[in-house]
Amino acid sequence: MSWRKEQRRAERGYHHGNLKEALLQAALGLIAEKGAAGFTFADAARMAGVSPAAPYRHFRDRDELLSSIAQRGFEQFEAALNAAWDDGRPDTLSAFERVGKAYLKFAREEPAFYSAMFESGLSIDINPALHAAGERAFGIIRAAAERLAALAPPGVARPPALMMALHIWSMSHGIASLFARGDGARRKLPMTAEDLLEAEVLIYLRGLGFSTERRKAPEDQKPAGSPSGPWGARST
Structure with missing residues (x-):
């Protein structure tokens, strides 16, 4: 799944009130773009369209999100x-x-x-x-x-x-x-x-x-x- 699709999914998830899922999808998009070590907790929040403090409602830190x-x-x-x-x-x-x-x-x-x-x-x-x-x-x-x-x-x-x-x-x-x-x-x-x-x-x-x-199939039966x-x- 492409990063842009992940981004749209994250935005839809938060729009409907599912912040945890939005953060997971945002992090997946960032991993696809930058690798597992290439983003911060704040990056995931920004991708999900929420404040830097919002992810702490569901995850202790970036490691717990990962x-x-x-x-x-x-x-x-x-x-x-x-x-x-x-x-x-x-x-x-x-x-x-x-x-x-x-x-x-x-x-x-x-x-x-x-x-x-x-x-x-x-x-x-x-x-x-x-x-x-x-x-x-x-x-x-x-x-x-x-x-x-x-x-x-x-x-x-x-x-x-x-x-x-x-x-x-x-x-x-x-x-x-x-x-x-x-x-x-x-x-x-x-x-x-x-x-x-x-x-x-x-x-x-x-x-x-x-x-x-x-067992090999007969030659005349092979596609x-x-x-x-x-x-x-x-x-x-």
Whole structure:
């Protein structure tokens, strides 16, 4: 969502008496424009069209305002990951792949929330509700890793499921932060961010002894221009 749209939403929210929502939307607009560290409490008040003292009715300071935005972001993030995971249906690897794509999609479509969640410099312990929201979102990645761990070939050494979840989270987050953002911090990449994540996860799982090959559809059933290779990865 663009900064100007956020500004209009903030103004509408305050006009109807919802000062707290107006301040949240104003701060989101400022984050989209300047980053999570690029605005002050007074800037948010000015953007919402209220006096510098007005925000104190709802937020103790700028950090509390940011933590509220980050909490809302993690709640939306959790919902997106949970919908993608869909309890591992129709199979664990397909569902796991969807979770990775959902991670990248969130970073691309909600860059202001993403910045507040991961780049604000806030301690996640500043707000118990924020901490819980972050844990629930990570819990989906952990559940997926536990399901994958249960499929590990017998006799093959592998890290604990929690460590697998942290490894895969790190890969997803690194690619999202560098290549899948919806703001000016996105780096150029000679492939899609989804292809890059797919390849990294494929290499990781193969290293743990997982079989990642999928049945290939008959050539005459493939849509024109369909990518080929395991997990739909494009061959090079």
